[in-house]
Amino acid sequence: MKDIVFVTGNEHKLKEFEHILGKTLISEPLDLPEIQSFDLEKVASYKAEEAYKILQKPVMVEDTGFYVEVLNGFPGPFVKYMEQTMGDAKMGIMFEGSSAKARTCIAYFDGRQVHTFVGETEGKIVPSRGPTGFGFASIYEVGGKTHAEMSKEEKSKKSQRSRAIEKFKKFLESK
Amino acid sequence: MKDIVFVTGNEHKLKEFEHILGKTLISEPLDLPEIQSFDLEKVASYKAEEAYKILQKPVMVEDTGFYVEVLNGFPGPFVKYMEQTMGDAKMGIMFEGSSAKARTCIAYFDGRQVHTFVGETEGKIVPSRGPTGFGFASIYEVGGKTHAEMSKEEKSKKSQRSRAIEKFKKFLESK
Numbered sequence: 001m002k003d004i005v006f007v008t009g010n011e012h013k014l015k016e017f018e019h020i021l022g023k024t025l026i027s028e029p030l031d032l033p034e035i036q037s038f039d040l041e042k043v044a045s046y047k048a049e050e051a052y053k054i055l056q057k058p059v060m061v062e063d064t065g066f067y068v069e070v071l072n073g074f075p076g077p078f079v080k081y082m083e084q085t086m087g088d089a090k091m092g093i094m095f096e097g098s099s100a101k102a103r104t105c106i107a108y109f110d111g112r113q114v115h116t117f118v119g120e121t122e123g124k125i126v127p128s129r130g131p132t133g134f135g136f137a138s139i140y141e142v143g144g145k146t147h148a149e150m151s152k153e154e155k156s157k158k159s160q161r162s163r164a165i166e167k168f169k170k171f172l173e174s175k
Numbered sequence: 176m177k178d179i180v181f182v183t184g185n186e187h188k189l190k191e192f193e194h195i196l197g198k199t200l201i202s203e204p205l206d207l208p209e210i211q212s213f214d215l216e217k218v219a220s221y222k223a224e225e226a227y228k229i230l231q232k233p234v235m236v237e238d239t240g241f242y243v244e245v246l247n248g249f250p251g252p253f254v255k256y257m258e259q260t261m262g263d264a265k266m267g268i269m270f271e272g273s274s275a276k277a278r279t280c281i282a283y284f285d286g287r288q289v290h291t292f293v294g295e296t297e298g299k300i301v302p303s304r305g306p307t308g309f310g311f312a313s314i315y316e317v318g319g320k321t322h323a324e325m326s327k328e329e330k331s332k333k334s335q336r337s338r339a340i341e342k343f344k345k346f347l348e349s350k
Contacts, residue, residue: 033221036209038256046208070269074260078253081213085249094245 004108007032007051007061019156020165021172030054032061040065040077044107045114058110060168064160065105066136068125070098083135092127092139099124102140104164108171115171119163179283182207182226182236188336195331195340196347205229207236215240215252219282220289233285235343239335240280241311243300245273258310267303267314274299277315279336281343290346294338 008014009029018025032050037043044063051059066079075082082091099122106117123142130148132138137147147159156162183189184204193200207225212218219238226234241254250257257266274297281292298317305323307313312322322334331337 034211036211036218036253036256038259043211071257072260072262072265074257075250075253076256076260078211078250078256081211081251081253082246082249084213085247085251087247090247 003057005051005055005057005059007047007059013062013161016152016156016161017165020162021169025060028055034063038076040103040105041107041116041118043077044105045109045116048107048109048114052109052111056111058108060106060108062104062106062161062164064135065103066140067101067103068095068098069100070095079136088132088136088139089128091136092125095125095139096127097124100140102136102160104159104161106164106168108168117164117167117171119160119165119167121158121160121163178232180226180230180232180234182222182234188237191327191331191336192340195337196344200235203230209238213251215278215280216282216291216293218252219280220284220291223282223284223289227284227286231286233283235281235283237279237281237336237339239310240278241315242276242278243270243273244275245270254311263307263311263314264303266311267301270300270314271302272299275315277311277335279334279339281339283343283346292339292342292346294335294340294342296333296335296338 006017006025006027007030008027014027030051032047034043035046040063044061047061048059051061065076067073067076101120101122103118103120108115121142123140125139126141128138129146130138140147181200181202182205183202189202205226207222209218210221215238219236222236223234226236240251242248242251276295276297278293278295283290296317298315300314301316303313304321305313315322
């Protein structure tokens with residue numbers, strides 16, 4: 001396995017990746033421009049290419065979207081702006097009962113080709129339960145628990161991010 | 176007044192600008208990457224700079240955001256993706272009665288400095304009235320009429336876009 005730079009400033013995400021991949025990653029907290037698109041893979045791929053231009057090393061980025069059924073799938077990749085404006089508590093009350101999907105896309109770019117790995121979960125929106133302030137985790141219930149209520153171990157088996165990381169891991173192992 | 180290139184593929188917008196500015200514009204339908212930001216002026220400024228890199232001439236772009244009170248101001252610059260997923264009819268029913276603001280930002284870049292001009296209106300959300308399919312015009316009521324119900328003449332006096340264009344006109348005349 002080559003050395004891969006994970007573009008993130010989030011220590012928690014870094015640990016989650018390292019735990020599942022079973023290897024230490026180099027992290028770089030670059031502040032990259034993200035493009036507007038409803039296509040999560042396009043957003044992540046563009047970000048990986050921009051990171052490579054700066055770092056000139058194999059890079060990995062990730063982006064997560066949240067698709068609310070009652071809003072016909074909106075806000076998708078724009079969920080972070082919904083969190084910043086409405087906040088999770090209000091989102092949980094306003095969209096309570098709606099089914100929802102969460103998707104994480106990992107984009108890996110080695111300078112030749114972008115590879116993307118998508119993990120998805122399906123659940124429903126509930127009034128906030130569990131620690132708040134981590135995106136939509138406290139209002140997104142999958143299998144009876146909100147993501148915020150799950151232990152680290154449960155999340156590393158079941159979350160959209162862990163599913164994307166597992167796919168990425170298989171890809172790396174096959175190389 | 177120098178020749179200015181208006182980056183748009185929308186014939187209707189082009190006519191509105193020409194009508195208020197009282198001059199013929201060159202239009203170019205460039206498909207530029209837009210950055211993700213809740214700051215409308217930042218989105219428009221970035222787009223103007225990208226357009227200048229390609230055209231190497233004074234350029235003007237515009238971007239419009241829609242700020243729904245009941246969503247604490249969301250979706251702002253991301254309204255086009257809300258329109259594409261939910262559609263105006265559903266937005267009008269779901270957010271009926273909420274006050275809202277619409278903002279247009281024009282960014283003009285002459286190769287030296289970006290200038291921005293913002294026009295704003297305040298109104299409320301109503302179930303769709305008037306021709307649909309033009310963004311949020313049929314669900315955004317200002318002074319008793321939805322934007323879709325207004326005549327071209329009314330819109331060119333009162334819309335957020337016309338207000339931004341008027342500011343831009345004054346700037347051009349002062350140069």
